[in-house]
Amino acid sequence: MVGDRSNLKPLALHVPEPRFRPGDEVDFSAVDIPAAGAAPRPDTHAAPADFTDLSYSMVRVLDDAGQAVGPWNPRLSPDRLRRMLRHMALVRAFDERMFRAQRQGKTSFYMKSLGEEAVAVAAAYALQYDDMCFPSYRQQGLLIARDWSLVDMMNQIYSNRADRLQGKQLPIMYSVREAGFFSISGNLTTQYPQAVGWAMASASKGDTRIAATWCGEGSTAEGDFHSALTFATVYRAPVIFNVVNNQWAISSFSGFAGAEATTFAARAIGYGIAGLRVDGNDALAVYAATAWAAERARTNAGPTLIEHFTYRAEGHSTSDDPSAYRSAGEPNAWPLGDPIRRLKDHLIAIGEWDEERQAAMDREVAEEVKAAQKEAEKNGILGHGLHQPLDSLFDGVFEEMPWHLAEQRQMMIDEEQASGRPWARKG
Amino acid sequence: MEVAEIIETEAGAEAGDTQRMNMIQAINSALDIMMARDDAIVVMGEDVGYFGGVFRATAGLQKKFGKTRVFDTPITECGIIGVAVGMGAYGLRPVPEIQFADYIYPALDQLVSEAARLRYRSDGEFIAPLTVRSPFGGGIFGGQTHSQSPEGIFTHVSGLKTVIPSTPYDAKGLLIAAIEDNDPVIFFEPKRIYNGPFNGHWDRPAENWSKHPAGEVPSGYYRIPLGKANVVREGEAVTILAYGTMVHVCLNVVAEAGVDAEVIDLRTLVPLDIETIEQSVRKTGRCMIVHEATRTSGYGAELAALVQERCFYHLEAPIERVTGFDTPYPHSLEWAYFPGPVRIGMALKKILKD
Ligand SMILES: Cc1ncc(C[n+]2csc(CCOP(=O)(O)OP(=O)(O)O)c2C)c(N)n1
Numbered sequence: 106m107v108g109d110r111s112n113l114k115p116l117a118l119h120v121p122e123p124r125f126r127p128g129d130e131v132d133f134s135a136v137d138i139p140a141a142g143a144a145p146r147p148d149t150h151a152a153p154a155d156f157t158d159l160s161y162s163m164v165r166v167l168d169d170a171g172q173a174v175g176p177w178n179p180r181l182s183p184d185r186l187r188r189m190l191r192h193m194a195l196v197r198a199f200d201e202r203m204f205r206a207q208r209q210g211k212t213s214f215y216m217k218s219l220g221e222e223a224v225a226v227a228a229a230y231a232l233q234y235d236d237m238c239f240p241s242y243r244q245q246g247l248l249i250a251r252d253w254s255l256v257d258m259m260n261q262i263y264s265n266r267a268d269r270l271q272g273k274q275l276p277i278m279y280s281v282r283e284a285g286f287f288s289i290s291g292n293l294t295t296q297y298p299q300a301v302g303w304a305m306a307s308a309s310k311g312d313t314r315i316a317a318t319w320c321g322e323g324s325t326a327e328g329d330f331h332s333a334l335t336f337a338t339v340y341r342a343p344v345i346f347n348v349v350n351n352q353w354a355i356s357s358f359s360g361f362a363g364a365e366a367t368t369f370a371a372r373a374i375g376y377g378i379a380g381l382r383v384d385g386n387d388a389l390a391v392y393a394a395t396a397w398a399a400e401r402a403r404t405n406a407g408p409t410l411i412e413h414f415t416y417r418a419e420g421h422s423t424s425d426d427p428s429a430y431r432s433a434g435e436p437n438a439w440p441l442g443d444p445i446r447r448l449k450d451h452l453i454a455i456g457e458w459d460e461e462r463q464a465a466m467d468r469e470v471a472e473e474v475k476a477a478q479k480e481a482e483k484n485g486i487l488g489h490g491l492h493q494p495l496d497s498l499f500d501g502v503f504e505e506m507p508w509h510l511a512e513q514r515q516m517m518i519d520e521e522q523a524s525g526r527p528w529a530r531k532g
Numbered sequence: 533m534e535v536a537e538i539i540e541t542e543a544g545a546e547a548g549d550t551q552r553m554n555m556i557q558a559i560n561s562a563l564d565i566m567m568a569r570d571d572a573i574v575v576m577g578e579d580v581g582y583f584g585g586v587f588r589a590t591a592g593l594q595k596k597f598g599k600t601r602v603f604d605t606p607i608t609e610c611g612i613i614g615v616a617v618g619m620g621a622y623g624l625r626p627v628p629e630i631q632f633a634d635y636i637y638p639a640l641d642q643l644v645s646e647a648a649r650l651r652y653r654s655d656g657e658f659i660a661p662l663t664v665r666s667p668f669g670g671g672i673f674g675g676q677t678h679s680q681s682p683e684g685i686f687t688h689v690s691g692l693k694t695v696i697p698s699t700p701y702d703a704k705g706l707l708i709a710a711i712e713d714n715d716p717v718i719f720f721e722p723k724r725i726y727n728g729p730f731n732g733h734w735d736r737p738a739e740n741w742s743k744h745p746a747g748e749v750p751s752g753y754y755r756i757p758l759g760k761a762n763v764v765r766e767g768e769a770v771t772i773l774a775y776g777t778m779v780h781v782c783l784n785v786v787a788e789a790g791v792d793a794e795v796i797d798l799r800t801l802v803p804l805d806i807e808t809i810e811q812s813v814r815k816t817g818r819c820m821i822v823h824e825a826t827r828t829s830g831y832g833a834e835l836a837a838l839v840q841e842r843c844f845y846h847l848e849a850p851i852e853r854v855t856g857f858d859t860p861y862p863h864s865l866e867w868a869y870f871p872g873p874v875r876i877g878m879a880l881k882k883i884l885k886d
Pocket of ligand 1: 243292320323351353354578607609631638
């Protein structure tokens, strides 16, 4: 035995604590926000070890005056910027309306992406339409930016008779193969290694398509996250890992995923993967970083991990009440502002937009969503009768139904008859 | 339904001192009492600390016992259970929460290969005195990832105990016994009945525990030993074996059908109270098993085998199994999936006719 420990201070367990709790005055001045335009833009074939500082700083394009500055400025046409703005506004209007539909009892569950619209929408703009997305449950912006039908999304949310998933899956857990959108799982981070597998397959077949995947910062704790990064670096898979650091994982702040000690982008460094930390409320920065990572992946230079620094401005889901664990002042005090407002200010600053057109656009997207909702509700809402044929319950467990499932299906039909009250179906 | 007698009340505890509780409050009370009695007990899991858990089962505990004994964890179930095993090796008694049973799978290796076998492989040098709490079961429109009943996966593992309460009274007494147990216990809480018993009629108004006899819960310490079933209704015509939510559904079906059934709430699946089951089946000559979990290789299969092995010559009809179907838990067709009053009633009719 070496040494006498009798005069050592006893060990102490460190348990992270967020800076603000309900009732606290919020002051985010300690959050380090590097100036827009300051981060250098490495060549897309640079070695990850040569730009590890980009895992700790922040890629930002839009400055406080609404100008796009620095080497990451993607120089998008005003037309493209206006379309991007409209898609982000559409996501917000969609969220607003579907959240309300849940509150009105029209479905069981909903999750908003308020404040995070840029993360999904701008990424969709930087990817090719046939690149494959493996999202979490908060990237509805990908589908909307790919102009997927709002009515179709709502049908899924209502589990109604036009639901492409036959009412089998929880609301918002979309699956749209046609739009390069992988079936969302409720189990966190399972999509991460799956995206790597898709990317490896694409590479092994000499394809040109790449994969992209998203998870929250809380989800980076799951083992699947680390398995994915290991495979990706070993096989130099053409994949983009997005960590949406919206500061909160239900009631747990990012410190419970390790943010007190380092950034999420820095997770890349240990794996030898390219890492970027990006202002997630800056649509141009998200676009530029994604385009950079996509070029890297598409030219066999390997995977990139992008941390999108943003803020979850709403509750986790319709089942959550954030006022129980965080200060109500946080969303408004968030130093990176509102992504829609920032893109709008930019367009106005370059003389390509004005308040009147913004107001007209807001009315337009609200109308579009309202009309879609009306259309979707013609196909029924959750709870008002059974919209799917009863025996569809057994479809899709296997490609071909084994005897025991056929038998159980018959049991169910017998049960319906015995009830003397055939399961109410939507008339 | 009568409240089972209080078993093993601690000397000095006032038997008359009771409170109205729902199941969440009863679980909270068990944790509170045990943490005060034994400072080796720690509560950990996703959102269990400051917030007190997504179902609020750990509300107030962090404030009372401090952050080093009640703490939020990173979102990694494998990590949560692995860390709990290590804490157990040090001498703590962790009570980790897995937010939903549907999310326990990343922890399977730590549970199956590690916690369950640690005592055996180290010949008792190390033990894993964990109680893994997790809400399970459907009936809340939770879709495939907030509805599953995976108890059969755990009853299949040697070295794990599996406990499922059906009332606030049982939840508290069983949780205390589970925490005191020196082996790993999977403690599945039927979330559908957190707030009140459920008679199986999803289209009727929800009930709460305020009028149920087992919603009256002793304020202090008491334990219900693991491995002891509860005969919740005595009868002669048929034995019904159930646990969790299905106990209430069965009691209601029996009442509505006017059948003199004996309903046994197993309370602990492993170790099983086989004696109570045997006695009952010998008396009634018929046995029906009801669980919400999928059918194939479900716990009902084990029960059917045991009853057949031990009571074969007393059986007057084939054993009936009423279960969920062998499909993932659907969202919109939830009530077609759920083994409700009609399915149970049909099986009851059949077993009584044979
Ligand atoms: C394997 C698994 N564990 C736990 C959960 C429960 N759960 C759902 S969302 C969530 C928080 C995730 O937070 P984060 O990854 O930061 O994403 P965010 O919701 O903030 O977008 C938790 C714990 C789950 N769905 N899956």
